Amino acid sequence: MNVHRLEDIHFRDPYILAIPSRKKYYLYGSIGQNVWKGPAIGFDVYESEDLIHWSGPSPCFRAPADFWSDHHYWAPEVYEWEGRFYMFASFKAEGVPRVTGVLVADQPEGPFELWCRSLTPPDWECLDGTLYVDDQGDPWMIFCKEWVQVEDGEMYAVRLKPDLKGTIGKPDLLFKASEASWSVGGGEQRNRYVTDGPFLYRMQNDELVMMWSTSGQDGYTLGLARSVSGKPQGPWKQDEKPLFANNGGHGMLFRTFEGQLCLTIHAPNNHPNERPVIFRMQENHGQLTLMVNPT
Known part of the structure; x- marks a missing residue:
């Protein structure tokens, strides 16, 4: 199997x-070659023991002939839950709103198969669902309602059933993209605001924060919101300054086997140059800081 460095991997x-x-x-992502045009081929995975050398790609999901979606296979996130591995990802078909669905596998490398077609409302254009498990052990999904439908992109939370096959109650509106001072509107009226890539993290000081991405002054931008209640329902308050403002984003946090907190994003946000990047992070007194050099 081929071995790559991150700069060789065309993932968003x-x-x-x-x-x-x-x-x-295990590294998952939107396959850069077919994100925008042409039929999606599914999802791939890379494996590494040191975060530097990555073997792959290996196909972890290929849609069967009767699969309902044929394009926009975006933003796969994989979680271990009750002994199996669940992939939350975005899917779309012509004339059908984009949804976040769930796939399942017995191993992190797949093969994944359909578990739940959609966890988002059937008439909403949605994307980028992320799983969060609260202090009571209950699963939630945070997801985006697209600017293409509402212009000012929205962020929602919805409680999930324990088997991750459905939702409990209606989604709660958390905030709109324009509420962040660092968010910049697009379009002729400058009123189209993007919400992308939520990811929740419990800080050492017990604050619940959410990373999410939008358009900023210098391109794609990653910022931070904080839950005033400490719960996924919020209310959420936006930090005044973004975490990363140099045309990169859609981030998530993980810890190395040595305990180092790390952030991964794709940068730049220009097709076909987007690549995964990993930064070491410092966490002090409720603040997250990127270390200057990526790993």
Whole structure:
């Protein structure tokens, strides 16, 4: 199997699953070559023991002939839950709103198969669902309602059933993209605001924060919101300054096997140059800081 460095991997929306028992990291992402045009081929995975050398790609999901979606296979995130591995990802078909669905596999490398077609409302254009498990052990999904439908992109939370096959109650609106001072609107009226890539993290000081991405002054931008209640329902308050403002984003956090907190994003945000990048992070007194040089 081929071995690559991150700069050789054409992925958007990178997600890294660390499995200590295997001493391996698994990298998933939107396959850059077919994100925007042409039929999607599915999802791939890379494996690494050191975050530097990555073997792959290996196909972890290929849609069967009767699969309902045929394009926009985006932002796969994989979680271990009750002994199996669940992939949350975005899917779309012509004339059908984009959804976050769930795939399942017995191993992190797949093969994944359909578990739940959609966890988002059937008439909403949605994407980038991420799993969060609260202090009571209940699963939630945080997801985006697209600017293409509402112009000012929205962020929602919905509680999930324990088997991750459905939702409990209606989604709660958390915030709109324009509420962040660092978010910049697009379009002729400058009123189209993007919400992308939420990821929740419990800080050492017990604050619940959410990373999410939008358009900023210098391109794609990654910022931070904080839950005033400490719960996924919020209310959420936006930090005044973004975490990363140099045309990169859709981030998530993970810890190395040595305990180092790391951030991965794709950068730059320009097709076909987007690549996964990993930064070491410092966490002090409720603040996250990127270390200057990526790993």
